[in-house]
Amino acid sequence: MPGNKYSSSNLPGTPRTRLERLLRERELKRFSRDFNEGEGELSSAQDSFSPESSTSWLNNEESLQPLSGARTSHDGGARQDFQASKQRLLVVANRLPVSAVKHGDSWQLEMSAGGLVSALLGVTEFDTRWIGWAGINVPDESGQKTLTEALAAKNCIPVFIEEEIAHQYYNGYCNNTLWPLFHYLGLPQEDHLATTRNFKSQFEAYTKANQCFADVVSKHYEEGDAVWCHDYHLMFLPKYLKERNSDMKVGWFLHTPFPSSEIHRMLPSRSELLKSVLSADLVGFHTYDYARHFVSACTRILGLEGTPEGVEDQGKLTRVAVFPVGIDPDRFIQALELPQVKDIVKELKQRFAGYKVLLGVDRLDMIKGIPQKILAFEKFLEENPDWRHKVVLLQIAVPTRTHVLKYKQLTSQVHEIVGRINGRFGSFSSVPIHHLDCTLDFHTLCAIYAITDVALVTSLRDGMNLVSYEFVACQAANKGVLILSEFAGAAQSLGAGAILVNPWNVAEVASSIGYALNMSADEREKRHHHNFLHVTTHTSQGWAETFVSELNETIVEAQLRSRQIPPPLPIEAAVDRYACSNNRLLILGFDATLTEPLDALWRKGNQIKELKHKIRSDLREPLRKLCDDPKTTVLVLSGSNRNALDNNFGDFNLWLAAENGIFLRATMGEWMMTMPENTSMDWVDSVKHVFEYFTQRTPRSHFELRETSLIWDYRYSDAEFGRLQARDLLMHLWTGPISNLSLDVVQGSQSIEVRSVGVTKGAAIDRILGEIVHNKGMKEPIDYVLCMGHFLAKDEDIYSYFELMLPSETPTSSSSQVPTPFGTPTAGSSAAPLKKQHSLSPGKKSSFIGDSMLDPMMGADRMSLLEGSSLINLQAENYFSCSVARKRSKSRYLLRSSDEVLELLRGMANHC
Numbered sequence: 086m087p088g089n090k091y092s093s094s095n096l097p098g099t100p101r102t103r104l105e106r107l108l109r110e111r112e113l114k115r116f117s118r119d120f121n122e123g124e125g126e127l128s129s130a131q132d133s134f135s136p137e138s139s140t141s142w143l144n145n146e147e148s149l150q151p152l153s154g155a156r157t158s159h160d161g162g163a164r165q166d167f168q169a170s171k172q173r174l175l176v177v178a179n180r181l182p183v184s185a186v187k188h189g190d191s192w193q194l195e196m197s198a199g200g201l202v203s204a205l206l207g208v209t210e211f212d213t214r215w216i217g218w219a220g221i222n223v224p225d226e227s228g229q230k231t232l233t234e235a236l237a238a239k240n241c242i243p244v245f246i247e248e249e250i251a252h253q254y255y256n257g258y259c260n261n262t263l264w265p266l267f268h269y270l271g272l273p274q275e276d277h278l279a280t281t282r283n284f285k286s287q288f289e290a291y292t293k294a295n296q297c298f299a300d301v302v303s304k305h306y307e308e309g310d311a312v313w314c315h316d317y318h319l320m321f322l323p324k325y326l327k328e329r330n331s332d333m334k335v336g337w338f339l340h341t342p343f344p345s346s347e348i349h350r351m352l353p354s355r356s357e358l359l360k361s362v363l364s365a366d367l368v369g370f371h372t373y374d375y376a377r378h379f380v381s382a383c384t385r386i387l388g389l390e391g392t393p394e395g396v397e398d399q400g401k402l403t404r405v406a407v408f409p410v411g412i413d414p415d416r417f418i419q420a421l422e423l424p425q426v427k428d429i430v431k432e433l434k435q436r437f438a439g440y441k442v443l444l445g446v447d448r449l450d451m452i453k454g455i456p457q458k459i460l461a462f463e464k465f466l467e468e469n470p471d472w473r474h475k476v477v478l479l480q481i482a483v484p485t486r487t488h489v490l491k492y493k494q495l496t497s498q499v500h501e502i503v504g505r506i507n508g509r510f511g512s513f514s515s516v517p518i519h520h521l522d523c524t525l526d527f528h529t530l531c532a533i534y535a536i537t538d539v540a541l542v543t544s545l546r547d548g549m550n551l552v553s554y555e556f557v558a559c560q561a562a563n564k565g566v567l568i569l570s571e572f573a574g575a576a577q578s579l580g581a582g583a584i585l586v587n588p589w590n591v592a593e594v595a596s597s598i599g600y601a602l603n604m605s606a607d608e609r610e611k612r613h614h615h616n617f618l619h620v621t622t623h624t625s626q627g628w629a630e631t632f633v634s635e636l637n638e639t640i641v642e643a644q645l646r647s648r649q650i651p652p653p654l655p656i657e658a659a660v661d662r663y664a665c666s667n668n669r670l671l672i673l674g675f676d677a678t679l680t681e682p683l684d685a686l687w688r689k690g691n692q693i694k695e696l697k698h699k700i701r702s703d704l705r706e707p708l709r710k711l712c713d714d715p716k717t718t719v720l721v722l723s724g725s726n727r728n729a730l731d732n733n734f735g736d737f738n739l740w741l742a743a744e745n746g747i748f749l750r751a752t753m754g755e756w757m758m759t760m761p762e763n764t765s766m767d768w769v770d771s772v773k774h775v776f777e778y779f780t781q782r783t784p785r786s787h788f789e790l791r792e793t794s795l796i797w798d799y800r801y802s803d804a805e806f807g808r809l810q811a812r813d814l815l816m817h818l819w820t821g822p823i824s825n826l827s828l829d830v831v832q833g834s835q836s837i838e839v840r841s842v843g844v845t846k847g848a849a850i851d852r853i854l855g856e857i858v859h860n861k862g863m864k865e866p867i868d869y870v871l872c873m874g875h876f877l878a879k880d881e882d883i884y885s886y887f888e889l890m891l892p893s894e895t896p897t898s899s900s901s902q903v904p905t906p907f908g909t910p911t912a913g914s915s916a917a918p919l920k921k922q923h924s925l926s927p928g929k930k931s932s933f934i935g936d937s938m939l940d941p942m943m944g945a946d947r948m949s950l951l952e953g954s955s956l957i958n959l960q961a962e963n964y965f966s967c968s969v970a971r972k973r974s975k976s977r978y979l980l981r982s983s984d985e986v987l988e989l990l991r992g993m994a995n996h997c
């Protein structure tokens with residue numbers, strides 16, 4: 086068995102990283118394939134496998150093989166075992182590889198045209214089911230049943246969509262809106278009002294159609310399946326699938342270009358579409374440019390973070406990667422050896438004897454640049470009279486999307502130009518352009534590719550363009566030249582061997598035709614060799630294998646990452662423990678914990694600075710109840726300045742700690758300083774200068790000068806630009822004003838803060854607690870602590886502070902990073918006597934806080950009052966450290982939003 090011989094244990098080392106695991110898997114696959122090929126040699130004589138037995142473009146039902154393992158299905162025992170262990174793959178695409186035509190009571194299945202079908206037909210590595218729109222309206226149940234049965238033989242599963250919805254979805258939203266937009270042809274503009282109305286109904290049909298797909302996928306899904314969604318038709322599918330089953334392994338691949346974010350943002354439904362695609366685990370594109378555009382649309386439109394790995398939202402990563410598609414080159418190379426193909430080649434050569442053949446094979450689509458190509462050919466004939474009657478252009482224009490108005494118009498336009506040029510340059514015996522509106526069978530197509538001298542691919546935009554690959558695969562003998570649009574994805578892979586052109590530049594294309602026709606045999610050979618190597622090594626099989634491996638790997642990675650994310654706070658338990666405690670301490674962050682949630686729309690306004698500093702109005706009541714409960718002490722501990730806290734909490738009975746705990750006051754009392762030794766601001770002017778400079782150059786960023794720190798905040802700026810500016814700002818800081826100063830530069834997700842070394846919430850809490858305990862004359866030990874906030878990583882040392890207070894047998898999460906506590910647990914006892922390690926410096930005023938009131942009692946004398954007493958008696962089950970909306974955290978628990986904070990505080994308040 087391949088599995089035994091090449092089990093992973095035979096390979097040295099355990100892969101630890103994603104790349105190591107992927108390389109290992111690749112190696113195993115290669116071993117496994119070599120092994121099977123070894124066996125295949127023995128059985129090939131009996132199989133007498135021929136290219137025809139593989140899937141074919143012939144519109145002949147007999148030639149259609151089941152899609153999975155078409156080549157391995159007759160191999161007997163060992164092969165079947167191997168096949169049985171193949172991973173199940175559900176390919177979901179708008180179009181099935183076959184289209185159904187009804188003949189009486191039975192169905193005839195014909196091959197569908199288009200690059201997506203061609204690409205996926207080469208994929209035999211998996212146990213594949215193909216789920217797609219039947220392409221035909223079958224309203225009656227019995228018809229649906231018989232068609233489903235007919236398709237099942239080809240491992241195809243139909244999605245039935247009601248006729249009007251299918252029309253609005255496919256001809257409307259997909260091909261009249263998304264397709265032109267993604268190919269930089271803009272949105273339809275004929276009649277603005279009607280278009281807007283259409284947008285709505287077409288968009289609704291699009292969502293409904295995507296739901297129909299999701300229904301069918303869910304029905305056929307088995308645990309462990311990889312679900313691979315394809316193309317712009319199914320942008321909502323990842324979301325719908327994950328809503329039904331969050332464990333489903335979902336990948337999404339786009340076959341078209343993804344346009345610049347400036348184009349994508351024109352779409353009225355731009356955000357919904359992006360968000361849904363981001364529900365997938367892995368998102369793939371043909372080229373790096375498309376992937377880059379997608380990530381940048383997510384950062385600019387959704388405000389998310391783009392990383393080299395993909396797009397990150399609250400710790401959840403959607404991997405974005407590049408997977409250039411290929412073809413199954415052997416299918417073409419072997420077809421050329423078939424007698425019937427050789428016959429067609431012979432016939433064509435006779436037919437065009439004495440002529441050089443230029444070839445275009447395209448769906449009759451605006452993006453393919455057919456009119457531009459023909460006009461370039463006209464210009465060539467115009468400028469090169471010697472070539473007239475010595476060269477023909479064969480243009481195969483495959484009819485497509487014929488119900489969309491634009492496509493109808495294009496057909497007439499092309500016919501008109503062809504007629505004019507043939508009239509102009511034709512003769513009784515020959516015409517320069519042979520234009521065919523038809524679909525060719527596979528063998529004829531191969532033969533035409535083989536006899537062509539120059540292929541002309543002049544797409545105005547094209548996701549990849551497989552015709553260029555197929556042409557190269559069929560040119561081993563002829564070494565014809567490929568003229569290729571620089572706007573096709575294929576230009577990135579075949580660019581070095583092809584002649585690259587700008588299809589809009591008719592003169593350039595015309596002169597390239599001349600260059601290609603006159604090219605020396607030596608140059609043709611070299612160029613062909615380059616392309617042939619690429620086409621034969623980058624196959625559709627490899628493309629699919631890589632995508633599915635990466636998808637599997639993404640899930641492993643996500644599981645590893647999710648282990649680092651704290652579990653959700655068990656709100657009920659936190660409330661229950663609160664209810665039965667006697668002396669509770671609630672430490673609450675302010676910004677993004679108790680503040681109003683920010684709507685994305687507000688990002689646009691300047692009022693944002695004001696809004697972010699307001700307590701949620703619905704939180705006031707529960708908070709007031711908690712503050713007024715004699716068994717509860719509430720401390721709001723924030724990076725904000727004293728004013729902000731005064732304005733929001735001045736009328737509550739609680740404790741306020743501003744500027745990360747440097748300033749402290751009970752709302753009944755005056756402000757005091759906890760860490761006067763950290764308040765020197767000599768550095769402030771030089772840093773402020775840098776912050777001002779960057780604020781002026783980064784729209785919608787702002788900086789805040791606090792009494793003890795400076796913060797530059799760019800969360801409302803363009804995310805990408807903000808990040809670049811932040812990088813630049815940091816470089817300036819490090820190399821300039823602060824290079825010799827003892828300052829901390831604290832990086833938030835979208836902010837940069839400069840403060841004195843050692844100022845953190847964890848460092849301040851020791852002294853804050855000393856003051857609170859003393860001030861309240863606390864006799865009973867604190868037996869419940871909730872410490873909750875959207876804290877910067879540096880300030881999360883506060884969570885660790887309390888971990889150390891827990892009984893020693895309780896495993897601590899990160900004791901090594903604990904700040905110096907003034908209370909440490911006594912071995913073997915559950916109580917934590919408070920021990921002083923810092924003494925506060927009473928009365929020491931620093932110049933920049935001249936108006937602050939310093940409590941002369943707060944300091945060494947006071948702390949000594951507490952020494953030796955057991956003022957924290959905290960059991961692990963009564964300690965709830967909880968980060969709010971920050972998944973990368975050292976806290977024990979997570980609350981996703983301030984809505985959940987509200988739920989928690991309301992629950993507690995009910996027990997006051």
Ligand SMILES: O=P(O)(O)OC[C@H]1O[C@H](O[C@H]2O[C@H](CO)[C@@H](O)[C@H](O)[C@H]2O)[C@H](O)[C@@H](O)[C@@H]1O
Binds near residue numbers: 179202204340485551
């Ligand atoms: O199904 P249709 O609406 O008739 O259109 C045919 C296909 O056209 C598009 O093909 C793209 O995929 C190719 C393979 O990745 C790529 O080479 C080409 O550049 C693209 O245009 C479309 O994306 C498919 O969904 C359609 O089936």
Ligand SMILES: O=c1ccn([C@@H]2O[C@H](COP(=O)(O)OP(=O)(O)O)[C@@H](O)[C@H]2O)c(=O)[nH]1
Binds near residue numbers: 447
């Ligand atoms: O008569 C034809 C002409 C072309 N094709 C196939 O259609 C696909 C076109 O793919 P491409 O990526 O070039 O562009 P798309 O049509 O997908 O935009 C290629 O595999 C061609 O072999 C076909 O099936 N029948």
